Amino acid sequence: MIDSIKNRIEKELYCKIISSKSVGGGCINDAETIFTNDNRRFFLKKNFSAPNDMFFKEANGLEELKKANTIRVPEVILVDKNFILLEQISSGKKSKSFEEDFGRAFARLHKFSAEHFGFYEDNYIGSTPQKNIPSEDEKNDWIKFYFDKRILFQYKLLESNGYADSAIKKRIALLENKIEEILDGNENIPSLLHGDLWSGNYLIDENGNACLIDPAVYYGNREADLAMTKLFGGFSSTFYNSYRETFPLADGYEYRENIYKLYHVMNHLNLFGGGYYHQTISLMDYYL
Numbered sequence: 001m002i003d004s005i006k007n008r009i010e011k012e013l014y015c016k017i018i019s020s021k022s023v024g025g026g027c028i029n030d031a032e033t034i035f036t037n038d039n040r041r042f043f044l045k046k047n048f049s050a051p052n053d054m055f056f057k058e059a060n061g062l063e064e065l066k067k068a069n070t071i072r073v074p075e076v077i078l079v080d081k082n083f084i085l086l087e088q089i090s091s092g093k094k095s096k097s098f099e100e101d102f103g104r105a106f107a108r109l110h111k112f113s114a115e116h117f118g119f120y121e122d123n124y125i126g127s128t129p130q131k132n133i134p135s136e137d138e139k140n141d142w143i144k145f146y147f148d149k150r151i152l153f154q155y156k157l158l159e160s161n162g163y164a165d166s167a168i169k170k171r172i173a174l175l176e177n178k179i180e181e182i183l184d185g186n187e188n189i190p191s192l193l194h195g196d197l198w199s200g201n202y203l204i205d206e207n208g209n210a211c212l213i214d215p216a217v218y219y220g221n222r223e224a225d226l227a228m229t230k231l232f233g234g235f236s237s238t239f240y241n242s243y244r245e246t247f248p249l250a251d252g253y254e255y256r257e258n259i260y261k262l263y264h265v266m267n268h269l270n271l272f273g274g275g276y277y278h279q280t281i282s283l284m285d286y287y288l
Contacts, residue, residue, distance in 0.1 A: 002046070002048075002082075004082075005044070005046060005080075005082065005083050008078070008080065009034070009042075009044075009078060009085060012078055013036070013040075013077070013078070015036040015037055015038050015040065016036060016037040017034050017035070017036055017037075018035055018036060018037050019034070019035045020032045020033065020034045020035065020044070021033045021035075023043075028047065028050070028126060028127050029045045029046060029047045029050070030045070030046050030047065031043065031044065031045045031046075032044050033088055041088040042077060042085050042086065042087070042088050043074065043085070043086045043087065043088045043089070044083060044084075044085050044086075045083060045084050045086070046082055046083040047082065047083075048082050050081075050082070050127070051124075052081040053081070054124055054127075055079050055080065055081065055082070055083060055084040056079055056081075057121065057122075057123035057124055058079075058084055058123075058124075058214070058215070059076045059079040059084060060121065060123070060217075061123060061195075061215035061216065061217035062074065062076055062086075062215060063076065064119075064192065064215075064217045065109070065192070065194065065212055065215055065217060067112065067192075068108070068109050068112035068192055070105045070106075070108040070109045070112070071102075071105045071106065071109055071210055071211070071212050072089075072205060072209060072210070072211040072212070073211065073212050073213070073215075074086040074087040074088075074089055074211065074213065075087035089203050089205050089206075089211050090205065090206040091203065091204060091205070091206070092204050092205055092206040092207060092208050093204065093208055094204055094208055095207070095208030095209060098204070098208060098209070098210070099235075099236045099238035099239045099242070100238055100239075100242040101209065101210075101242075102202075102209075102210045102239055102242075103238065103239040103240060103241065103242030103243040103246070104242045104243070104245075104246045105210065106197075106225075106239075106243055107242070107243045107244075107246035107247035108246065108247075109191075109192055109194070110191040110192065110193070110222040110225065110247060111191070111247060112191070112192040113189060113190050113191050113192065113219065114190045114192070114219040115190070116134060116139040116140060116190060116219070117134055117138060117139060117140070117141075117142055117145040117190045117218075117219055117220055118132045118133055118134035118138065118139070118145060118149070118190075118218055118219060118220075119132035119133070119217060119218040119219060120132075120133070121133065123216060123217065123218075124216060125195065125196055125216040125264075125267055126196070126216075126267065126271055127271065128154075128157070128267050128270060128271060130195070130216055130218070131149045131153050132149065132218045134149070135148075140188070141188070142183070142186060142187075142188050142190075142220065142221050143179060143180060143183045143186070145220070146179075146183070146220065146221070146224070146263075147175075147176065147179045150263040151172070151175065151179075151259075151262065151263060151266070152172075152176075154263060154266035154267055154270060155168070155172050155266070157266075157270045158266065158269065158270060161270055163269055163270070163274070163277065167281060168280065168281070168284075171281070171284040171285070171288060172284075174284075174288050175259075175284060175287060175288070178287060178288075179259075182255075182256065182259050182287050183256055183259065184252075185250055185251060185252045185256075186221055186223065186250060186252075186253075186256060187221060187222070187223075187250050188221075189221070189222075190219035190220060191219060191220065191221065191222040191225075192217070192219055193217065193218055193219065193220050193222065193224060193225045194212055194215050194216070194217065194225055195215055195216030195217050195218055195225070195228075196214060196215060196216040196228065196264075197212070197225060197228055197229050198228060198229065198231060198232040198233075198234060199232060199233060199234020199235070200214075200232075200234075201213055201214045201215075221260075222247075223249065223250075223253050223256055223257065223260055224260040224263070226240075226243070226249075226253075226257075226260075227256075227257045227258075227260030227261050227264075228260070228261070228264055230257065230261070231261055231264055231265070258283045258286045258287070259283075259287065261283055262280070262283040262284065265279050265280050265283055266280055
């Protein structure tokens with residue numbers, strides 16, 4: 001462990017760190033469990049090349065999710081520009097009703113709403129900046145917010161990264177002309193979203209229940225959150241059935257699903273390269 005982080009934690013928590021153990025922290029950060037002389041354990045994520053505000057934004061996202069009081073999130077213990085220290089969640093096995101309970105709790109999370117779309121600050125989706133502060137004409141218009149702040153922003157990053165060839169450029173222009181039609185019938189309600197929920201961004205706690213981690217929080221259309229859960233697996237039909245029983249979806253949500261997947265696949269193209277190019281094209285072509 002880096003001495004500067006160790007000294008800061010010991011000073012703030014009035015303890016001595018006696019040992020640490022490396023654990024999986026994802027593709028961006030290093031992570032470890034630390035053990036103190038007063039029999040406490042904490043989860044530490046650190047990154048000395050991350051933007052100075054990344055961990056602060058993660059902490060704010062966790063605190064926002066906590067406000068809904070529907071799904072457990074780890075307590076934020078300490079945060080700095082190079083690390084975040086969290087409650088260590090003890091790992092357990094799924095309860096018998098895990099999928100049903102998780103689906104219902106996720107639906108209740110989405111019932112927690114705000115006055116406007118977006119969030120009070122920008123944050124990150126992975127290591128990519130995520131623009132959340134709405135313009136006046138985006139605050140109450142989900143379609144405009146989503147296209148401008150999600151699809152168009154990712155497209156501009158594709159241009160900067162050299163992935164926006166003529167095929168993508170043509171399709172973005174066509175999507176812009178059709179976005180009102182594509183998202184016709186959607187709910188114009190700002191729900192609290194995790195923002196990046198896939199099977200790697202929840203834990204199973206000691207009681208067999210879900211605990212959300214690594215959010216990219218904002219207030220948006222809940223279909224966007226549900227679409228992300230379908231990109232990389234990990235969610236059962238029971239999860240979705242329980243969700244819909246608790247909070248029924250507007251007609252046509254299946255048709256709109258791919259436009260929400262597109263944001264995340266474009267982000268993966270920007271982050272990880274050409275392996276996501278053809279999937280990006282395919283999701284665009286679904287509507288063209």
